[in-house]
Amino acid sequence: MTTTSSRPRLITSTFAFAWLVNFAQFMVFYLLVTIMALYAAQQFGASETAGGFASSAFVVGATAARLFSGMLVDAIGRKKSLIISLIVIVLACLAYFPAHSLVLLILVRIVHGAFYAIASTAVMAVAQSVIPATRRAEGTGYFALGTTLSAALGPAAGLALTHKWSYTAVFDIVTALAVLAFAFALFIRNPEEAHHGGGRSLRSMIHPHVAPIGVFMLLIGVGYAGVITYINAYSRANGLEAGASLFFIAYAAISLVMRLFLGRVQDRNGDNVVIYSAVVTFAIGLALLAAASTNWMVVVAGLFVGLGYGSLLPAAQAIAVRLVPTKEMGAGISTLFLFLDVGVGFGPIALGMLITASGYKTMYWVLSGLVIVSGVVYLFVHGSSDRSRATTHAPEVHLEA
Template sequence: MQIAEQERIASPTFVLAWVVSFLQFVVFYALVTTMALYAVRQFAASEAGAGLASSSFVIGATLARIVTGHVVDRFGRRRVLLVALAVVVVSCALYLPASSLPALIVVRMLHGAAYAFASTAVMAAAQSAIPASRRAEGTGILALGTTLATAIGPALGLFLVGSAGYGWLFWTTLGVTVASLLLALALGEHPAAAPAPTPDPAPAGVDHGEALTPGEEGASEVPVEHPAPAVGFRLRSVLHPAVVPIAGFMLIVGLAYSGVITYLDAYSVDRGLTAGAGFFFLAYAAAMLLMRLTLGTVQDRRGDDVVVYPALVCFLAALLLLATATQDWQVVVAGALSGLGYGTLMPAAQAIAVNAVPAHQLGAGISTLMLFADVGLGLGPVALGGLVAAAGYGAMYAVLAAALVVGCVYYFAVHGRKHGRNGTAAAR
């Protein structure tokens, strides 16, 4: 009975972390879909200025990722999460008085940096609450929050702007961030549970959920977190060597996805496929939601390759379909395929990354993965802009499909060839 209790995913820590993460993603998507047009309408920004107003969030987040892992592991997940969420609340409040484009860009960068710390800390907290034998399954459930936010966030932002104006959008996102901060205060404050035996030591580089298993007198159902000893800032704190290979794979995948989220709107207008583009992310979220609960279990039991390779094929098909689409339904199908593709690859890679590091280095492992993914998402549009201008959207998506093939070969070389057949349960 005690073992079954330890193996459950839906612990109070995990549930609270899931909700906090979901609320942060809702705010992110609600603002990112409306910020460029807001900059144009409010400050008469140029196209470049509007793009910077939107992407400055990612710039701030990417710069912060350099130190988030070290800070989270050094000072503790809960402490960093609370401070970061407090800064997020301040950032959201500053959208209201921001009276110029430079001020808006500074607020966006501050929000992005605080979000990077909060997301790393909350994901580390959630991952620490997932039993090692159900790592991919739990990571998939955690990713469902992102999936739902992908559909709810943009819809909420566009609805508020269209019906009530930007002021209501900023007040609503501020309220959501305050709610997430209040919920985060409850993390780690649950009553004590009966102590359980301490698990056997795990081999280096494999997280067996030590931080979650109550093993000492006075331990609670929520793990007692012990911040890492005070050590100097090192390169390993920024780029955990065990995670860099899979993170490099996600940089390529993120580059491919950046062409979707950045240029889908303009692409649909250029080809007269705006109706299909309107349902793209709804199809994305629906497809991922249907498959995510089962794919994590499959990855745990049958290995990473069984999930990663089909996801790559789906994402490749989505990019090729976008490159050649002439009808709205093709864009909708591409959205569903993107959900099965990119929407599956990110949580699958996160499970691989978490299993590659010990429990006390979860922050460094997660921040390494997200740093590389952010670089791909953030720098991709800059590199692709010239390609779109020179050759058009069809050629851009074709080139991204080719890049994804390179990513597949890279994944095989760095992970699939030796470790791809081992699932979490098998590793344990």
């Protein structure tokens, strides 16, 4: 069915099932990432460094896979690549049970991360393919609500399951979620683009049109890495555990509210109004963490980080999709997340050295400044272009799926 009205339909069956797959995927990620380092330490006597790598090995696998995930999705099709990758993810979740050594656990994490990257690229491309161009940022924001919900529910659920039952209970849940994601994917009816063989070229791995905005998101990712990696240790060192326990609830709550309308603002008024305001609020949130002396300051910091980073990710994704032809959508999405994964996954290495030298508060001050610098980078790579000021699109035909 061709949609010709001035406000075309946004929520379709394909969009809904893709949303459910994405939510289940991110729930699996957040359930595991919060418990994996401690699991490795308790089960295998891993050191803090080795336990940390058992957790971050997932990101290592995902980052490596981003180099070819877009090419793969564009070459063999969105739904087919999604189904195949979800099958491997189910097997990877099952493999956590018999992984009785640290080496095996790390290998499972790498494989899981790699196919998670392929699946996430595919499902995002599926969703973007049925979002009307004139509602691109709005639809992307709604799609990202699943990520926000999982970020709020997953870490708390992982900790609760391990405290009340066992790590095996977490593996049971993530396996069930992986199976559900696979089942939801079977119901996706996505009109595929014609495939062009997907020759292995630099463009198919790192799309040149998206790489500049990817550099901006790499810097943003380093800022966010300082939050998710070190806020618990920072809060313990400064007696702010109560505030830290509410930080991500505040983050998720404000992100959910803002994503209900910020996409419309971006569609109507262009990218800059959303990006610049989010950069400023993110920097304020990091500065509040650096200056925090009471629990309420940490909670308020969570609100500002949610306003900032929580708005930047869907806004940047909407930009990336608009910068590439439809047939190269997979490459565009994977390029954006490749740069983001590098920032989130490898940023903590440099930040750990900074903490050792100067402490947590200095790190958060530095990250606040880095986010401001990222805003200057955005100005040069996208913010000064005509496309950033007004979201204009050529007419497109969108099929109900």
